[in-house]
Amino acid sequence: MGKLARLGIFGGMKLPVEGVIGAGTRELSPFARKNLGRYGLARIGERLIERVPLSTQDIESLYSSAPLPVLMKLVEYCRPVQVREPQPLLVLPVAEWLKRHSHTDIVELSTSKLQSVPYPRLSVVVDAGGDKEGQIEGALLPEIAAACPGHQINFLRGEDFVSLLLASRVRLEKGPTTKNFLAPIVAELRTQQVDPYAPGAQPALVRAYAERGMAASVFTNLAAFKSSASLARELFRLHELSLDQAIELWVPSYETKTRRPEPAHIKGARDYQLLRLLAVGSLALPHIPYRNASTRYFSLDAVPLARLCGANDLGFGAVDDFSARVMRIEHLERLQRSLAQASSREPVEVPPLPAQLFPEA
């Protein structure tokens, strides 16, 4: 038997092989077995290695009592190799502009905005057009795209964040799209008395996606589950659903109807709970290939740690203040810097970015 390498490259860093445990490991290391055993979690670790689905009790026990480092350790055995880094996103409210500006002015305004963005591959969200739908899709958007030959633009149509997340997946498969594909699905479900925006997984919604040849994205709204038992049941149900239907993306989220600003300690506690949900979901949902950690729900501080909790889709980062405000996500540059800083095992000095990165259009 030849010599084994002692060092490996992982996450851009040279590390001893012992610190790099990837997916595909067939057994728990003695260190992991011994220490997981101290928490009474060695059996769950074994089950994860053997790809045996976690039971509701397992999920509940992990969510309610396993410390975060232990969840991270278990996630190491199931961590996906592919990671989608955050993508740039710009919002162009063209339908709104059409009420006040001429077609030529909007093309010019949009083009100058797009050209100021330093990312060649860019997702652009345009608002719903109403009676101007035809003008926007047929003339305006192609003209804007043609005026920016250096950019590979992917126009997204959607009224909400769910469609946006899904659209980011769809474009990989089908190329640029401006079609508002979610609207007919939502309309159809509503006729069947199904609320597509209910907090848990909606089998009808997932089926509707599948019928149209699309993979679904599913949200788990932490705010909607009051106990760890109900959350465990939901994740188990979602796992069973993912066995029958293709679910592309799972998004641990936190949405409430109140929009009041939250105190810092509440936000901090929520970030922590979301990280735990993400880690447990990463373990409980092995058939969903992508786990999202968007700055819409996770703070800038939490996103880097979300990677260690199993997130492999870091969503979008806004390229201007307007997009950040409208989509309620962080600036791409801030997000990238936070990721770079936090992945360093040495603290790094970084002067803060200015509050407003780009001038308003």
Place this chain on the structure above:
Amino acid sequence: MPTRRLRRSKIRLSNATYLGTSIYKILQELDFVEYGECSPTENARLLQEGSVDVSLIPVTDFAAHGGYVGLDYGLACQCSSQALYLCAHQSPQYLETVYVYEGAGASRHLLQVLLKERWKCSPRMVRVNEPIVLSSMGPKEGALILEHSQLPSRSVLPVQEDLVAVWDSVVAKPVVFLVWAVRPGVLSLRQLEQLRDQLQRGCAAVEPLVRDMAPKFGLSIEQCHKFWSQNYQYYLSAATLEGLNVFFERVARHRLLPKAQYRSATRTLFERRSYGLIRERPLSEVLDAVLDGERLGIHDAVRICRQASLADAGMVADLCRRKLHPTRALREVLFLDPHEGRDLEDAVEAVKSARQRDIRDVLILPTQLSNLEWYEGLLDRLSQSGPLFIEGFTIPQLLQLADKSGLSLSAVVRRLATKGLACVTSYGAGMLTERGLKRRRSTIPLPVWLDSMRSVMGSGVGLSGMMSLNARESWEERLCHLNTIRTLQDEYPSFLNFAIEYLPSRRISMPVSEARLRAYIISRLFLDNVNCLSERTLGAEAFGGVLNLSFGADEVVLSVGPSSIETAAESAQALSQLGMEFRRRSGLRGEQQLLT
């Protein structure tokens, strides 16, 4: 451990200032050497901080670091030392206190091992800065003396144990006190060869040394030469190094030092391995050993910070926390900034309303310093309202009070302690290295910091330790700081808690990063003699604070001002929603009821 890849044109070398090591002065003749001399403990600090490249250090510091290699030269002793004595009125097994001379390094650990193994006792060890007055010692007191450094004769006490002779009777091996140590990779092979040749030449020329020594031992030059050559060694032969490894094994067994093995920089004819490479234990083995109670060395600690996965290290830190504290604690502290200009009654009222909320801990940090008598009056008034745990004053403030009142620092601390001061804060001492203090623009030099901390700790009050996390320091420097804290705590167990201080400035932002979590992890793993690891940033940075509780911290300290006592209740409520168990704790009364 970083090795110096870019070799300097001159190697900075530091010899010990002892008479017995004067033979090594010959090293200054080497053209690539920048020669200096310091006490061995100072040499160890300089080598740790990277201020020198090669130095003669106590073997205990060699073990505490774990990342050095030795040049096989130093200072060893066999059969008897005729210099290192434990003096007392009666047999050491009855001792309760042993005074130790300042600068004692390996000798202190040798004494501790012998006390435990030979005399089956563990008396309190007190380091003294001044010459020990043997004649004034009580019946249950003893003193470790290095005879040439002490003025009074040891003959005033009936019991005089030569520690080397005792060690020889126990293990029949020599004792190595000092060793020339170097970081792997610092010296080129040619420099290493030249250095060793010169060391060899120095050892051969002991005549001038013997001439100086003879009158001090009361011997003729011939007798002294004979005694010296029989009892002292400079070249550390295989048999001597075996004795050193036995010593390392014994001190590690008693958890006085990390487990260590002497590693030589020399390559043998059959060994192809470069001297720059150290055979390292796998990190999982190191982490397991820490969990089983083994002391962590600096070298392994730095490896954990740099290389271990966050999950592995975090899991072990959490397990260590659980062993000590199955439930986490919440401590609410009333923060006061009193000074003469303000009404003393305001402070008293604030304490009264805090007591109604069951807050018994008070932190006094004056921004404008008044005089000692005023603070004595304040503490008196606060204590009248009922029992309180009062933490307060920084060491620079205490030094200032001592300066103003013309008293010694320990006298000031004792006076405040009699009025109710229970603990002194270590704000400003967040990085006890020369560079760290310089960076923080501290006007107090490192030796003064350390002496002051020893004075405070020896005065019977507690101390709250801390490490300030700054982007400019390396993990090695941080571990040097933690090692200083651990060593101080070994000497005077007075650190009541330890916290990581992080105060982002306007120009520097550092979000919650792995580095911050690793600082908590390593503090929990390295400071095995500090019971409580506090999280004090929860109010300002809730997410970071909550995370730290999963990575080794066991206590949340919520600091409340006189006007914000109610907000503490909200924070405590938020903590209860995390799914962690908390007990309310006070420095005064220990743990109280379970919160969740």
